[in-house]
Amino acid sequence: xxxxxxxxxxxxxxxxxxxxxxxxxxxxxxxxxxxxxxxxxxxxxxxxxxxxxxxxxxxxxxxxxxxxxxxxxxxxxxxxxxxxxxxxxxxxxxxxxxxxxxxxxxxxxxxxxxxxxxxxxxxxxxxxxxxxxxxxxxxxxxxxxxxxxxxxxxxxxxxxxxxxxxxxxxxxxxxxxxxxxxxxxxxxxxxxxxxxxxxxxxxxxxxxxxxxxxxxxxxxxxxxxxxxxxxxxxxxxxxxxxxxxxxxxxxxxxxxxxxxxxxxxxxxxx
Amino acid sequence: xxxxxxxxxxxxxxxxxxxxxxxxxxxxxxxxxxxxxxxxxxxxxxxxxxxxxxxxxxxxxxxxxxxxxxxxxxxxxxxxxxxxxxxxxxxxxxxxxxxxxxxxxxxxxxxxxxxxxxxxxxxxxxxxxxxxxxxxxxxxxxxxxxxxxxxxxxxxxxxxxxxxxxxxxxxxxxxxxxxxxxxxxxxxxxxxxxxxxxxxxxxxxxxxxxxxxxxxxxxxxxxxxxxxxxxxxxxxxxxxxxxxxxxxxxxxxxxxxxxxxxxxxxx
Numbered sequence: 001x002x003x004x005x006x007x008x009x010x011x012x013x014x015x016x017x018x019x020x021x022x023x024x025x026x027x028x029x030x031x032x033x034x035x036x037x038x039x040x041x042x043x044x045x046x047x048x049x050x051x052x053x054x055x056x057x058x059x060x061x062x063x064x065x066x067x068x069x070x071x072x073x074x075x076x077x078x079x080x081x082x083x084x085x086x087x088x089x090x091x092x093x094x095x096x097x098x099x100x101x102x103x104x105x106x107x108x109x110x111x112x113x114x115x116x117x118x119x120x121x122x123x124x125x126x127x128x129x130x131x132x133x134x135x136x137x138x139x140x141x142x143x144x145x146x147x148x149x150x151x152x153x154x155x156x157x158x159x160x161x162x163x164x165x166x167x168x169x170x171x172x173x174x175x176x177x178x179x180x181x182x183x184x185x186x187x188x189x190x191x192x193x194x195x196x197x198x199x200x201x202x203x204x205x206x207x208x209x210x211x212x213x214x215x216x217x218x219x220x221x222x223x224x225x226x227x228x229x230x231x232x233x234x235x236x237x238x239x240x241x242x243x244x245x246x247x248x249x250x251x252x253x254x255x256x257x258x259x260x261x262x263x264x265x266x267x268x269x270x
Numbered sequence: 271x272x273x274x275x276x277x278x279x280x281x282x283x284x285x286x287x288x289x290x291x292x293x294x295x296x297x298x299x300x301x302x303x304x305x306x307x308x309x310x311x312x313x314x315x316x317x318x319x320x321x322x323x324x325x326x327x328x329x330x331x332x333x334x335x336x337x338x339x340x341x342x343x344x345x346x347x348x349x350x351x352x353x354x355x356x357x358x359x360x361x362x363x364x365x366x367x368x369x370x371x372x373x374x375x376x377x378x379x380x381x382x383x384x385x386x387x388x389x390x391x392x393x394x395x396x397x398x399x400x401x402x403x404x405x406x407x408x409x410x411x412x413x414x415x416x417x418x419x420x421x422x423x424x425x426x427x428x429x430x431x432x433x434x435x436x437x438x439x440x441x442x443x444x445x446x447x448x449x450x451x452x453x454x455x456x457x458x459x460x461x462x463x464x465x466x467x468x469x470x471x472x473x474x475x476x477x478x479x480x481x482x483x484x485x486x487x488x489x490x491x492x493x494x495x496x497x498x499x500x501x502x503x504x505x506x507x508x509x510x511x512x513x514x515x516x517x518x519x520x521x522x523x524x525x526x527x528x529x530x531x532x533x534x535x536x537x
Binding site: 128180 | 409414422
């Protein structure tokens with residue numbers, strides 16, 4: 001019975017592991033972008049993923065909540081498959097509504113914010129809690145106002161996205177993701193579309209989130225953030241994880257040539 | 271007839287103004303038909319166009335093929351041919367004859383049913399293209415963000431996609447309705463007594479050809495002008511007021527608001 005297997009999977013699943021990706025393969029046509037990537041992330045862990053553009057880190061992040069389909073392997077969040085049926089050996093894609101349910105638990109913050117242009121900051125945050133979780137409107141608004149206060153935008157509740165600065169937009173986007181009370185937050189280069197003076201305010205919010213114990217996977221080249229916040233740095237190259245470890249060790253004593261040359265590139269660019 | 275240079279130009283001004291200012295009841299009936307047939311056909315055309323768009327975005331290939339076939343055939347044949355086929359053609363072959371339907375006090379003429387059906391089907395094909403383009407114009411990143419928040423595709427369509435596409439759809443929709451009102455003149459061919467056929471009747475009894483069709487022209491111009499104001503009002507209401515300051519050019523392109531003032535400031 002399918003249900004039986006699910007329950008067994010839950011029992012064998014290590015409760016300390018929030019995310020478990022096993023041998024994820026992703027191809028775009030003839031191009032293999034992810035060539036069997038595996039990664040376990042523990043509760044309250046902050047993982048920062050680095051690598052050249054085209055190394056597969058962003059694609060991998062997008063596979064974790066099924067914004068991209070995968071060709072083989074599996075992604076488990078809290079021991080449950082994301083995007084694919086549980087009982088099959090070959091990946092069979094879930095129905096859109098089941099995929100949507102799996103995503104409730106996973107917050108995603110985009111490089112280009114992707115706020116809903118026709119809604120105020122407050123309505124951006126309350127939309128999913130009301131329509132997806134069925135939260136009463138006043139409760140959702142209360143939650144949203146608390147979150148806006150936390151990201152330092154209490155006075156921007158009624159503002160339209162077009163009137164906000166890049167840094168403000170990204171903080172609203174983080175609040176919007178947090179309003180679903182996810183167990184895992186994914187950040188795709190959250191500061192790379194920002195003017196330099198706005199990077200700090202977004203990183204500060206993320207840092208606080210990490211301090212509060214949120215499990216986070218961040219694609220970012222902000223090395224000072226990685227140094228001070230990340231528990232683990234993961235280096236991608238050509239669709240593989242070539243090296244990973246505590247940020248301090250990876251930065252000061254990289255084992256792999258690719259890591260060494262990439263870090264040199266980063267410091268030269270700065 | 272040979273043109274007689276000695277006769278000079280005659281234009282019966284009193285006939286012209288008489289028909290403009292004091293239209294006959296037959297004229298007003300024609301005007302009313304022009305208006306309600308346009309409105310109902312356009313409304314049905316929008317609904318049909320939306321359904322066709324959904325069908326054409328379906329995950330099922332046969333459904334997509336049906337939608338594309340519909341648009342291909344309807345856009346590829348003249349409205350006049352479609353009208354004659356539906357009203358006269360179907361009846362002539364014995365497939366279906368449109369007959370008058372009475373509901374309560376209201377009688378809907380068979381020819382009116384055929385007219386509304388054909389205009390709506392015709393308009394549906396064009397609206398489907400317009401709605402498709404408007405949905406595609408909504409920033410894909412927002413659709414992804416909705417998905418990432420656990421929204422299903424249909425919920426995303428309802429609360430994120432459609433509200434933004436509506437703003438984009440209004441200007442071309444206004445264009446379509448303008449065309450629709452003028453296209454009702456074609457209904458004269460299937461004998462529907464709308465404003466143009468009424469003008470033709472008056473012409474055949476009075477021979478005031480220029481005068482009566484000038485009157486008809488003025489009435490259509492009046493209808494399209496009134497609609498122009500209504501459309502602008504709708505656009506103003508749907509437009510995002512906060513977008514005016516930072517993105518005036520985009521707003522102007524989208525809604526027409528600010529286009530006049532911008533030009534004048536520069537002059």
